[in-house]
Amino acid sequence: MFKSAYLERVFNDVLKKDNGQPEFIQAVETFFLSMDDIISMTPQIEKYGIMERLVEPERLIHFRVTWVDDQGITRVNRGYRVQFSSVLGPYKGGLRFHPTVNASTMKFLGFEQTFKNALTGLPMGGAKGGSDFSSIGKSDGEIMRFCQNFMLELYRHIGPDTDVPAGDIGVGAKEIGYLYGMYKKIRNESVGVMTGKGLTYGGSLVRKEATGYGLCYFVSEMLKTYRSDRMDDKKVVISGSGKVGLYAAIKAHELGAIVVGMSDVNGYIHDPEGLKMDIVTELASNGELSKRYHERTGCEYGNDPRGLWRVPCDIAMPCAIQNELDLESAKALVANGCYLVAEGANMPCTLEAEKYFTENQILFAPGKAANAGGVAVSLFEMSQNAMHYPWPYDEVDDKLKGIMKEIFFKCYTAARRYKNPYDLISGANIAAFLRVYEAMMDQGIQ
Template identity: 50%
Template sequence: MTKLQDDIENYLSHSHPHSDEYHQAVREVFDDIAEVYRKEPAYRRWNIAERMLEPDRIVRFRVCWEDDNGQVQVNRGWRVQFNNVLGAYKGGIRFDPSVNESVLKFLGFEQCFKNALTGLPMGGGKGGADFDPKGRSEREIMRFCQAYMQELHRHIGPNVDVPAGDINVGPREIGFLYGHYVKLTNRWEGVLTGKSPGFGGSCGRTEATGYGVVYFLKNMLQAHDQSLESQRVLISGAGTVALYAAEKCIREGAKVITVSDSRGTRVFRNGMSEKELVSLRTLKLEQHGSLEDADCGTWHSNKTPWFAAKGAIALPCATQNEVDGKAMKRLIGNDLLALCEGANMPLTQEAHDKLIDANLLYGPGKAANAGGVAVSGLERSQNASLQSWSMDKVDTMLSGIMEDIHNRCIEHVKRKDGIYPYSKGANLYAFKKLAEAMMAYGVK
């Protein structure tokens, strides 16, 4: 362990205890940039490491709301405004019982690097609440969103912090949040992204993260003389990211073999058809059902995609730390060609290390799933200029941004046994961009 890594460990233990997810995300970055940091005295002189690890601010608040039975409910809400040297804070809002300060710090930290890779003027942030929308009526979800915005509106603005959606926060929830923001402030402005195109949202925002993963994957394969066509693709998750990644894979001629949820995995032995995809989207996104209830493919209860089928390409699109060491060993043993992260930090540390040691194609989440925030950036541009762009224009721009991100990931690294180390390259590029801005600002 280098002195920098030792200093990082001591700082995290002292200043951010009980934050396992955050520690994992930080280690992954600083393991990659340690040598560069050591060779540049200015980084130490300006204490970039410690400044980069401490969020600008963490806002925590109580969210009180009333359910359909007239019972007052209490949840905890947060907004982590991590770093704004590259632009206004930008990052999603997540509603899920798993949300806590550690998770949001890790997501906010990752967001700083992800946004740096897009080339757009965006800082990093993240927010959410430990509210569980499952089983709640639409009216209850609306009242919760309004109560959350009642507290959040004081801390956001189009040039301050521009939240977006994330897990369990889609266009409907963004609409509720935005409507209450307008009521509270009497201002119609681009303070939230992920809105409906009917009132300031961008075409293609819903599809962007899933499509972006596949655009990055295509660039990665092409750089190594490979093609996506006819490849067997294992996808985890059945939310927006997973299903739109599946859609784009099918349209590119790949065979989507799996999708999954918390109950198990649905396997399509010869690849999912577009008709089957439509039925799954209706079930998951419109009826909020389980894949167990679908009438296509084969159901494997309590199995993840990595143990339910074989495939050359893996797209984990569910949640953090969903792929452990055992699953990675199986993937590699089944002739894995490439893995691209649709979720944020879906690999455990053990799984990450095994994949790096195997020297296979690896698209890290901060690069591969940046399509969503990229189109959020485009939505901000449309709002600022009072324009609305077509789906074709947005999709073309998204494809170009993902190609640029791919190229930035290999800008500072060389091939190792014929393979570009994308994770290291993404961390190096983003770190250097953030560090240069922080030094230019002086002591901030």
């Protein structure tokens, strides 16, 4: 599979040790596929066991969360925090509450987060955490009790200079508030230990919009560099109607694009004239986008979210969840004229879909680069908390634009030097790896 015998050996070790963790194995394979040329040029990587150290998290914390529901029944969930790498700074990564959460998803997300954070150029290590708990169908009281009990286990492993969690799927403003409130009560201190907080108690402007906005800023740089073009009048489809998908749609519309399709867990909607952003914003906020939008406007509706990838478009932005866009969907996108795919979620495209896009010369933006806007603004929030001073909206947004432009430039430069200018997957992996590698070498074997 790999030209390097060293990479082949390390990957086979991963297959043996992490058997039954397909998401993590997929993330490692995608990363290693970019590393062959770097390995041949840098023998110190093998000598000092860099790859063996990179694929093994520094710490994997697995704990029980016990809570009581509204009927007085005791419930038990699993909680995780994977502190993957602290070589660049305090651990930083979100918390995900979703039934699919397990050790494999946490490790893959923490692994990806390490390199995503490296690309920002900011002092952040990589981590991820969460639980198989779902807030769907739960009362506010049940969500609060779960979050408080989750923090009763997590608090001993986090801190403003140790590990700073944020939100992710299933963890929004409500959950962050409950989690932070319990941490503050336990520790008797108000510090920037969580990001994504409410604006009334230390949150940052632009944080909720950051991943979606940053995705569009990255795509704008791609269009300018590769096609001497802009977002104006480009037909865009976006999967997912959470924070990432919603704010990607809003920013794409602001930049002049025509958002012709979106999806959620219930299905997809399509209007070749462009979706109405005021209605999208209203309904996405309530988690009722596809069915309710169809009822309000009479646009095309399908009850299979994957039908979105059959909608003719110029640009596709998968923003929902890992491996949502498979080979069949990739073929449908290409057949219907799509020429640019940008990942707003973490690893939403399967490895087979990625390869198909590459083989068909589709411009492709990997998630570890294109969706880094959220964690960048999380670091801005940490800085504001440390200063005890909030920044205005325009200042944060300008900083976000600058970070995304810089990330694109790093990926593009590395792609040109080591692979080819269009291979942003390798460019992102190599640029991120080189920063992590240099820090590991400087700090010695640990």
